[in-house]
Amino acid sequence: MAEGARDRAILHVDMDAFYVSVELLSRPELEGRQVIVGHAGERSVVLSASYPCRSLGVRSAMPMSAAVRMAPRAVVLEPDMAAYRHYSGRIMAIFREVTPLVEQVSVDEAFLDVTGSLRRLGHPQVIGDMIRRRIRTELGLPASVGIARNKFVAKVASTRAKPDGLLAVPPAQTARFLHSLPVRSLWGVGERTAQVLAGAGIATVADLAQVPVRTLERMLGAQGPQLHALAWGLDDRPVEPVRVEKSIGAEETFARDVSEPEALRRELLRLSHRVAERLRASGREAGTVVLKVRYADFSTITRSRRLAQPAGAAPALHQAAESLLDALGALPQPVRLLGVRAEQLAESAGHQLSIDRSEGNWRQAEEAMDRIRARFPQGAVRPATLLPGRGPSEGPAGAGA
Template structure:
């Protein structure tokens, strides 16, 4: 039996910037508007970070290998990414969201949930606020944004997906189930390709079919996932917008232009990635309790190794030391390395975390790294890095950020 719709005054919006990286690039290259554009590092091993809607018509998608994207859309223009610019504009957009509501949950650089419940008296009805957000983002930043509005988080996100590009879709509470039950099951949050295949094998291809399938049957077949999907199919989602969400992990990785067998090159790359990850940890005001090393070999076999730290850290020195230890534990490698990466995990807020290290050396390094952060922020065009990395770049002009 379907749950009876309960009165719910919540008004939640999901704001998603359209083809964000592409649109930011078009701010400085407007003559390219309307062209097929791919944002990716211009190398045979990179992947698509973003694609214009014109390129998407050819089948180009984010995370697709650039080599395959070029085959799908041979006339597309490939633009190199400018990650710091994307992050800076994202910070400005999130600050703008704070003028709309004090309940903003940032999901990534280009999307966020906003709880508009308390903003209605000041700013008007849900649709009026949604149009205001789209208009002011366009006026202030020159960028398009799509807004989905509903009384449930996952429905607001589905609504923004259905309204793309540059649109707005409001799903009022009394039309919640009507909206959901017209959708394919692949539109549901948490239903990826494998889950969709499993559901299809069970005879379920639409949200309506999912809702009409008895929950015990779904639970027997799919476990807790079946129960969760059944509840979502009936519009049950009590999750609130969570302001100031701490990232679950922060990482960085490098895909080499040529496979690498030299330990010295791998150690140098680990040092560079350690500084990138540490700087992002400090920028986010968090420290890592765990770290993981990722290696992908020339035959695409991928290994990960993890370690727990004795105390949380945002020190590049501490991260690098642990990465070297994990690399050494792997022993002699039978293949060259195609990709290497670092991920900081189990993050804790620096304001509430205990720094239990008594190592003065690490403290000195953190002070020095923080000073470099300040220099980089004030002078973004000045290159700051350990001397060994600066020497490596001078000796090898092809070595740079991914």
């Protein structure tokens, strides 16, 4: 372990059933009931589920059709992403009042390094209690907090504290805490790895901790030593306040399988505009465009193309994605999901406005549309080909970005 790592105080704060909790703010009559957030329809997936639903086996990302069978009395609510982003911003603002060392992991969770705040705010558990109290009092939302000397153990602790609890693991108790848990508690132990370990008689973290590193390496390759370190609570990664996205993408699962080429081209244009908007918001451009196609039988392929020069405007992204789709030739079966992703991101260098249809002209035009949408969200500006009723995804089964 790196020198000084043992003295760190790391918090992992994770909101409880975040999307559901936000919805309950305006629907208090649903408190304590079975609630699922997700697009209605058999082909969509669960975005969040209340704890009464989770007790029946409902989990995020499972097909909505399966969730409804498990919880037939559940109330299904359409997601309100704007509301979730709003509350996420307020939550992160509370964190940053405690410490500048906040690493946002997702819309509803973050790591906080409060080592430098101890003298000012007190013991880590006092800080954790204060954060939970502020989120509950100011926003009306529940949160769980894990406290430990590193990120891994803090994350495990917050999971064990759910729902709406706090668990602190003193440094001297780290190994004892971890060794009481099933081996699936370790990062990186999925179903396949768990099967390999079970075949060797390894069921708990304590079991794995006693296996020699070289034996684990023979069993699991490079993952073996990593899991052995985690089993002893060794994780020296710092809390990184700025997380640089390696890619920006958007995808759509259609309400019905699509086989018409023109419908797929329109959807590629829609997705390209969504990706371009996120690129502009982040001040970056794409060096590579990736196309994702999932067919009706769930088989999935990806194709990528490197751009001649970095681009952040929708036409350039769409042209690359469309050429990748054309290169696939005749589709072997209808398409269930289509996605566009920008990779090899670089900071935007800015573009000189000219009289031709250059990347800079397109980007400045789209930035103007961004400003119009910000002022008049109900009258969103979009390409004519994307007007309502002209794309295959009106009433989508589910979308990801």
